[in-house]
Amino acid sequence: MSTVQTEPVFRARSISKVYRMGEVDVSALRGVDLDLYAGELAVFLGASGSGKSTLLNILGGLDVPSGGQVFYREREMTGADESERTGFRRRSVGFVFQFYNLIPSLTALENVELVTEIAEDPMPAEDALSLVGLQPRMHHFPAQMSGGEQQRVAIARAIAKRPEVLLCDEPTGALDYTTGKRVLEVIEKVNSTLGTTTAVITHNAAIADMADRVIRLRSGEIVEEYANKAKKRPDELSW
Amino acid sequence: MTILNRKVFRELARMRGQVIAITLVMACGIMLYVSSRHTYISLLKSQESYYATYRFADVFAGVKRAPASAAEEIARIPGVSSVRTRIVMDVNLDVPGLDEPATGRLVSMPERRRPVLNDVAIQEGRYPAVGRPEEVIISEAFAKANGLAPDDRIGAVINGRQKALRVVGIGLSPEYVYEVQGTGSIFPDNLRFGVIWMARDALGAAFDMEGGFNDLSVALSSDARELDVIDRMDLVLEPYGSTGAYGRGSQISHRFLMDEIIGLSVSSNFTPAVFLGIAALLLHIVFSRMVRAQRDQIAIMKAFGYNYLTIGWHYLKFAFLAITGGTLLGIVGGFLLGRPLTALYQDYYRFPDLVYELNYEVIALAAVISVSAAFLGTLHALRSAMSLPPAEAMRPDSPAHFRPLAMERLGVHQMLTPVWRMIFRNMERKPVKTLLSAFGIAMAVAILVMGRFTFDSIEYLIDYQFRTVQRDDAAVVFAGPRPARARFELSHLPGVVRSEPYRAVPVRLRAGHIAKQTAINGLDPAGELRQLIDRDGQALTLPPEGVVLTRTLADLLAVREGDLVDVEVLEGSRMQGRLPVSLLVDELIGISAYMDNRALNRFLGEGSTISGAYLSVDPLRADALYRTLKETPAVAGVAVREAVIKGFEDSIAESTSATTFTLTVFACIIACGMVYNGARIALEERNREMASLRVLGFTEREISVVLLGEQAIVTLMAIPIGFLIGWGLCYLAVNATAQELYRMPLVITGKTYAFAFLVVSAAAVVSAYVVHRQLRHLDMIGVLKVQE
Numbered sequence A: 001m002s003t004v005q006t007e008p009v010f011r012a013r014s015i016s017k018v019y020r021m022g023e024v025d026v027s028a029l030r031g032v033d034l035d036l037y038a039g040e041l042a043v044f045l046g047a048s049g050s051g052k053s054t055l056l057n058i059l060g061g062l063d064v065p066s067g068g069q070v071f072y073r074e075r076e077m078t079g080a081d082e083s084e085r086t087g088f089r090r091r092s093v094g095f096v097f098q099f100y101n102l103i104p105s106l107t108a109l110e111n112v113e114l115v116t117e118i119a120e121d122p123m124p125a126e127d128a129l130s131l132v133g134l135q136p137r138m139h140h141f142p143a144q145m146s147g148g149e150q151q152r153v154a155i156a157r158a159i160a161k162r163p164e165v166l167l168c169d170e171p172t173g174a175l176d177y178t179t180g181k182r183v184l185e186v187i188e189k190v191n192s193t194l195g196t197t198t199a200v201i202t203h204n205a206a207i208a209d210m211a212d213r214v215i216r217l218r219s220g221e222i223v224e225e226y227a228n229k230a231k232k233r234p235d236e237l238s239w
Numbered sequence B: 001m002t003i004l005n006r007k008v009f010r011e012l013a014r015m016r017g018q019v020i021a022i023t024l025v026m027a028c029g030i031m032l033y034v035s036s037r038h039t040y041i042s043l044l045k046s047q048e049s050y051y052a053t054y055r056f057a058d059v060f061a062g063v064k065r066a067p068a069s070a071a072e073e074i075a076r077i078p079g080v081s082s083v084r085t086r087i088v089m090d091v092n093l094d095v096p097g098l099d100e101p102a103t104g105r106l107v108s109m110p111e112r113r114r115p116v117l118n119d120v121a122i123q124e125g126r127y128p129a130v131g132r133p134e135e136v137i138i139s140e141a142f143a144k145a146n147g148l149a150p151d152d153r154i155g156a157v158i159n160g161r162q163k164a165l166r167v168v169g170i171g172l173s174p175e176y177v178y179e180v181q182g183t184g185s186i187f188p189d190n191l192r193f194g195v196i197w198m199a200r201d202a203l204g205a206a207f208d209m210e211g212g213f214n215d216l217s218v219a220l221s222s223d224a225r226e227l228d229v230i231d232r233m234d235l236v237l238e239p240y241g242s243t244g245a246y247g248r249g250s251q252i253s254h255r256f257l258m259d260e261i262i263g264l265s266v267s268s269n270f271t272p273a274v275f276l277g278i279a280a281l282l283l284h285i286v287f288s289r290m291v292r293a294q295r296d297q298i299a300i301m302k303a304f305g306y307n308y309l310t311i312g313w314h315y316l317k318f319a320f321l322a323i324t325g326g327t328l329l330g331i332v333g334g335f336l337l338g339r340p341l342t343a344l345y346q347d348y349y350r351f352p353d354l355v356y357e358l359n360y361e362v363i364a365l366a367a368v369i370s371v372s373a374a375f376l377g378t379l380h381a382l383r384s385a386m387s388l389p390p391a392e393a394m395r396p397d398s399p400a401h402f403r404p405l406a407m408e409r410l411g412v413h414q415m416l417t418p419v420w421r422m423i424f425r426n427m428e429r430k431p432v433k434t435l436l437s438a439f440g441i442a443m444a445v446a447i448l449v450m451g452r453f454t455f456d457s458i459e460y461l462i463d464y465q466f467r468t469v470q471r472d473d474a475a476v477v478f479a480g481p482r483p484a485r486a487r488f489e490l491s492h493l494p495g496v497v498r499s500e501p502y503r504a505v506p507v508r509l510r511a512g513h514i515a516k517q518t519a520i521n522g523l524d525p526a527g528e529l530r531q532l533i534d535r536d537g538q539a540l541t542l543p544p545e546g547v548v549l550t551r552t553l554a555d556l557l558a559v560r561e562g563d564l565v566d567v568e569v570l571e572g573s574r575m576q577g578r579l580p581v582s583l584l585v586d587e588l589i590g591i592s593a594y595m596d597n598r599a600l601n602r603f604l605g606e607g608s609t610i611s612g613a614y615l616s617v618d619p620l621r622a623d624a625l626y627r628t629l630k631e632t633p634a635v636a637g638v639a640v641r642e643a644v645i646k647g648f649e650d651s652i653a654e655s656t657s658a659t660t661f662t663l664t665v666f667a668c669i670i671a672c673g674m675v676y677n678g679a680r681i682a683l684e685e686r687n688r689e690m691a692s693l694r695v696l697g698f699t700e701r702e703i704s705v706v707l708l709g710e711q712a713i714v715t716l717m718a719i720p721i722g723f724l725i726g727w728g729l730c731y732l733a734v735n736a737t738a739q740e741l742y743r744m745p746l747v748i749t750g751k752t753y754a755f756a757f758l759v760v761s762a763a764a765v766v767s768a769y770v771v772h773r774q775l776r777h778l779d780m781i782g783v784l785k786v787q788e
């Protein structure tokens, strides 16, 4: 992907997030400004508790900021209510979490179909699975698959509706080295072949080498942001 | 407070919805138990003290007319401790404000008050004064139904003469706790039947019984053998036209009261057991889930050195605390509910005072039962908590394993959306849990069916007996056998459309060792007002020879069609003979026997004689006809069908509605409890799935389909099962009631099934809605952040 950014998909302006924990307020985000551009693969780095997940959840419409504004394309998301945000997630966002959160009672294929069924213009569920290399195992239940396979099903499920953005929160956090790399390959493939704007959260700095752009957070603030000149393929990464 | 106890209270507070459900179901069960047990004990004690205080007799006999010497002879029979002779006569009454004639049972009393057998408990007013033959005491039920009070007057046709009686007292008697006229009318009709106690001299003079009697009551000493005494009495009384001595077991009021008390004793154990079983089921479902969710906590506690007993006790405490509220509520509520429940019985069974007091034994037993239910319900959960090895428990609960199941094999899954596949696979994966939940809801359905069944059954019984079998508008009973031409006098009365004579004769039927007292009804073979009907509702023709028995009577005598029965006539000639059983018929009330009236006349060796007539009446002129009959001395009584039915329906409706209402409320609580708990647990167990779906963009409404679809299917599955169980419960209830007096037909209408369906569905929808609202608070991010 080119690093010459075009129009932004997301624009966040001085967003803040305060969690009220009884008597004390925890500031998870303190005035973050951020643009995510169409088709780029952004990696978010930062220590645990630095606010990465909070930021991603706000962008994806899972959560709302305490202050500031978020725009998705031309649309201001900040004032959207729960049902608008549900519709937004349904149409435009794919999520992948550290824990795969597949539905245990549905097979791999059915987990994907769960989404294609409610999406407007999905790809065939089989295609999504073959994109992540799991077509041969599509009739297996989650309990019959390894963690890496389950995470790839989760990715297939996230991209099957052809979302504009794919948000991955520590997708390799629960996986071993080789399996983790396999999952990163899949994410990279989705980003390059489908052109899906992709954000990947990690606390593993080595992963930053596969990004178009790297954003580092500390204590709820963006402390560093740079374009990655020497972008590597996932199989070239090592940690 | 120890830390573990603090954990118990906090977690109970968090589970309060489920605790409330358990509390309510438990409270229902205990309340039913405590109230019906108290009612049972109250009736039993009231009966005991009533019988003792007012000296209820042990053996009874009626004769045509016997001299005082016969009574002296009976007093000498070993085992007889005291004897009371009386004059008892049924007469026509003219009650102010009542159009139809009423029947009064005149019962003689000593001139001056002294303790006698079958004494009168005066509730209001006073004992008749000496030398005042017109002063009478009337029975309370009759007084109330007709609005009569001391100083009111009623007319009576005594031995053909119109007499005015003056009410001076309102009374009760242990002989008429259940106040009915006798065979034939088994339901109280307090408007048209009452007992009237009057001075013996006045009664004796009126019926030419001075120095004699026609009714005898005997008290037995404690070592007496009732059957021996009865045999000896029969011997003594035989020459005086005895209708046969009988013990309390055949005394109609006592029989009904005992049937009721025994029935209450059975149901006071049975119905609550159902509720407590359901409470145990709920506890099982809730606590199994709880222990499963707390595996890691159990493992940590074990790792820290808590032993398995401490852990077991910890979880048992949950169960005990969860049931404490329900038990206390049930005990207090049950005691309070028992009082009005007992009072309901007072409409049919009249006691001078009802003994209703707190019974500690019942309370203690209630506590034992609820603790046992708690223990039983948590047994499974406790076992798994205690036996969990700490190392294994540290790992998360074994991941949900799904395999292709029946649905895949049948290929149905292809027709289902992924959401419905989730629902079905979840149910298939835990078939026991699914079945237990369905069973709980099915019990609610069954209880509803059982509650409304009484209505159906009684409605059917009335229709069958009073519209299909007995088609007359009124039955006239003559004061004694009359020549057949009396029939024509009746048919000429204004308003009589049709009259069919009958000859009724009291008999004792005997087959082998078994004897039963009843009456043979000689019917007009060309008649239409009395139908003989078989099991399938087919009308049968009256055979010209032999005796027709109701199937119940034949079963009691152990005879079949073609067998011979010995017949002992209990009036007039007192002849004995033998008759073949020519046909069996099915009736729901009583143990009647029928014959062609000509064959009966022949058998009795008499000319054409009749005892009364069945009338078909022009409704427009009915009132005038009944007034005329009321004033006709030869008519001893008139049973007006619609009046009998109405009196019956009025009296039964109240208690039936009360029980149905209670059962409906309780069944709703069960249905709500089961559905609510099922959905709550599903929500807890599957909140990760729910959160994932929400993240994927499913709306609240869409995910509640996943959650509640299962409850909907379980409920729908439960309903037919509940219908079956309900049918079974009704079957048991029908067979537990006394067969001889009347038989509750096992009839459950579509209306009842529809009612049960609607009530349970509504309860399910309401509870589902409550859980649906809780989905709003689902924490999507929080749930997904943590490891499964």
Ligand SMILES: Nc1ncnc2c1ncn2[C@@H]1O[C@H](COP(=O)(O)OP(=O)(O)O)[C@@H](O)[C@H]1O
Pocket: A019, A020, A021, A026, A027, A028, A046, A047, A048, A049, A050, A051, A052, A053, A054, A055
């Ligand atoms: N639901 C919540 N309630 C309270 N505090 C929260 C909540 N979620 C996150 N936080 C706090 O906000 C801060 C940022 O959290 P998070 O965005 O999860 O960080 P990261 O993903 O970078 O590890 C942390 O201090 C965390 O404790």
Ligand SMILES: [Mg+2]
Pocket: A049, A052, A053, A054, A169
């Ligand atoms: Mg995080």
